[in-house]
Amino acid sequence: MLAARCRRLKAEMGRVITITSGKGGVGKTTATANISAALAALGHKVVCIDADIGLRNLDVVLGLENRIVYDVVDVVEGRCKLRQAMIRDKRLEELYLLPAAQTRDKTAISPKDMKRVCEELAKDFDFVVIDSPAGIERGFKNAIAPADEIIIITNPEVSAVRDADRIIGIVEAEQKGPAKLVVNRINNELVNRGDMLAVADVLELLAVELIGIVPEDQAVLVSTNRGAPIALEAKSKTGQAFRDIARRLTGEQVPFTSGNGSGGFMGRLSKLIRTGGEKS
Amino acid sequence: MSPDVQIKGIREGLLVSVGSGDWLEAEQSLLTELGRQKDFLKGARLILDVDEHEINAASMGRLRDQMSEHGLSLWGVLSRSPLTERSAQAMGLATQIHHAEPEPEEVVDEEPAEGSVEANALLVRKTLRSGYNLSHSGHVSVIGDVNPGAQIIAGGNVVVWGRLRGLVHAGAAGDEGAVVCAMDLAPTQLRIAGHIAIPPTERGEPRPEIAFVKDGEVVAEEWNVGGQVPAIEG
Numbered sequence: 001m002l003a004a005r006c007r008r009l010k011a012e013m014g015r016v017i018t019i020t021s022g023k024g025g026v027g028k029t030t031a032t033a034n035i036s037a038a039l040a041a042l043g044h045k046v047v048c049i050d051a052d053i054g055l056r057n058l059d060v061v062l063g064l065e066n067r068i069v070y071d072v073v074d075v076v077e078g079r080c081k082l083r084q085a086m087i088r089d090k091r092l093e094e095l096y097l098l099p100a101a102q103t104r105d106k107t108a109i110s111p112k113d114m115k116r117v118c119e120e121l122a123k124d125f126d127f128v129v130i131d132s133p134a135g136i137e138r139g140f141k142n143a144i145a146p147a148d149e150i151i152i153i154t155n156p157e158v159s160a161v162r163d164a165d166r167i168i169g170i171v172e173a174e175q176k177g178p179a180k181l182v183v184n185r186i187n188n189e190l191v192n193r194g195d196m197l198a199v200a201d202v203l204e205l206l207a208v209e210l211i212g213i214v215p216e217d218q219a220v221l222v223s224t225n226r227g228a229p230i231a232l233e234a235k236s237k238t239g240q241a242f243r244d245i246a247r248r249l250t251g252e253q254v255p256f257t258s259g260n261g262s263g264g265f266m267g268r269l270s271k272l273i274r275t276g277g278e279k280s
Numbered sequence: 281m282s283p284d285v286q287i288k289g290i291r292e293g294l295l296v297s298v299g300s301g302d303w304l305e306a307e308q309s310l311l312t313e314l315g316r317q318k319d320f321l322k323g324a325r326l327i328l329d330v331d332e333h334e335i336n337a338a339s340m341g342r343l344r345d346q347m348s349e350h351g352l353s354l355w356g357v358l359s360r361s362p363l364t365e366r367s368a369q370a371m372g373l374a375t376q377i378h379h380a381e382p383e384p385e386e387v388v389d390e391e392p393a394e395g396s397v398e399a400n401a402l403l404v405r406k407t408l409r410s411g412y413n414l415s416h417s418g419h420v421s422v423i424g425d426v427n428p429g430a431q432i433i434a435g436g437n438v439v440v441w442g443r444l445r446g447l448v449h450a451g452a453a454g455d456e457g458a459v460v461c462a463m464d465l466a467p468t469q470l471r472i473a474g475h476i477a478i479p480p481t482e483r484g485e486p487r488p489e490i491a492f493v494k495d496g497e498v499v500a501e502e503w504n505v506g507g508q509v510p511a512i513e514g
Contacts, residue, residue, distance in 0.1 A: 107301075138300065141300070162410050162428055162429050163410070165409045165410040165411075165427050165428070165429060166409060166410035166411040166429060168409055169408075169409030169410065169411055169412055170411070172409075205425075205427060205428075205445075207407060207425075
């Protein structure tokens with residue numbers, strides 16, 4: 001822990017990354033939990049914020065539900081200090097959660113409140129990772145207001161990609177820099193049979209930088225129910241996919257690997273992605 | 281400065297943006313802010329960006345009256361709400377200016393320019409993503425893709441130098457001679473004047489195509505550079 005802190009440049013502010021999707025149920029919360037855990041496992045100091053006020057989930061996925069005393073609304077409304085609301089993870093010393101309130105709704109905080117909270121957190125943390133609610137309304141606006149970077153999660157299905165496209169448009173209009181893309185729940189078997197959109201198809205439409213491909217995996221369901229991020233399971237391929245995303249976020253060049261090497265698929269893909277493409 | 285009201289200079293005048301939330305509250309902080317800065321604002325062309333607030337014609341009339349009490353004149357209103365836009369239009373206010381970021385809509389003067397629509401063509405150099413709405417009284421050219429969920433409504437012709445997968449309506453004011461061309465013509469729906477076409481889902485390799493009305497039907501054929509292009513009426 002001390003070593004990790006020493007590695008950080010004290011003067012440098014942490015990065016605020018918002019994970020969003022537009023459509024619900026594509027894996028935002030799972031991705032937030034796993035990317036945050038993977039970043040923390042790399043030795044970075046990470047806090048994740050659940051911006052889904054009224055429908056909080058991130059605490060459950062991280063297995064920290066029973067430790068919540070205060071939440072982000074308590075912080076904003078001055079009932080507690082920021083430090084008091086933050087929950088340290090059971091497994092990772094460098095991972096913290098700032099939970100959402102369950103009894104309020106999205107209007108309980110404003111984009112400005114979120115900016116203030118994140119500015120405060122960015123002083124002490126390397127990464128502030130925000131789990132956005134679905135939709136493009138207030139909760140989403142709260143979540144993207146403080147962001148330095150945006151990660152869009154999508155599934156290889158037409159409706160999710162359509163929503164991702166809309167979100168990218170909004171993010172561009174808000175001048176939040178080019179969004180990065182994670183394609184979640186890829187099933188190589190279905191892709192090879194031609195029954196699922198391939199990553200290349202998704203990228204062709206969205207035309208943004210790809211930062212991760214996560215396979216479909218029932219083990220994710222098990223891990224979220226258990227409250228133990230799959231990114232911490234060393235042997236899991238899905239866990240590896242999340243660990244790769246974390247490494248790419250830190251600037252490392254990590255090549256994309258296909259689940260079962262279908263030459264045509266990876267061949268097309270390598271033309272479309274910049275990082276690691278030439279190595280595949 | 282009050283938290284939810286922002287004023288900035290743009291080419292067309294001064295853009296006043298109000299915050300989200302309850303309109304009555306937003307209106308109140310807007311009027312307070314305008315009152316405080318009236319000396320600075322006096323004489324400027326004021327364009328109000330009300331984002332998603334729904335304002336009916338009566339409320340907007342009231343707002344304009346209250347502004348004029350401060351000696352300020354409202355020139356235009358930008359909004360994503362169709363109701364608000366209609367209210368503004370009914371009062372003769374501009375509802376569209378060119379670069380009103382962060383509005384995703386590209387918006388252009390409704391009034392046709394003098395002479396032909398050709399005098400009033402719009403070039404857009406970016407990909408139009410889902411949710412983007414572009415309406416223009418003249419021709420529209422896009423250098424980039426038009427993604428599913430985006431829509432272009434043009435009085436004249438529409439040319440897309442890229443993939444056209446959204447909705448496009450050419451000759452929206454009734455010009456049957458309008459055409460739509462794209463490097464890859466695969467719109468969700470294509471309309472020319474009063475005709476609506478839904479392109480077949482099964483398609484071959486993408487190729488440049490041009491769509492026009494022939495014998496009362498929308499047809500698309502290969503876009504031959506050297507070939508015969510149907511007559512385009514000015």
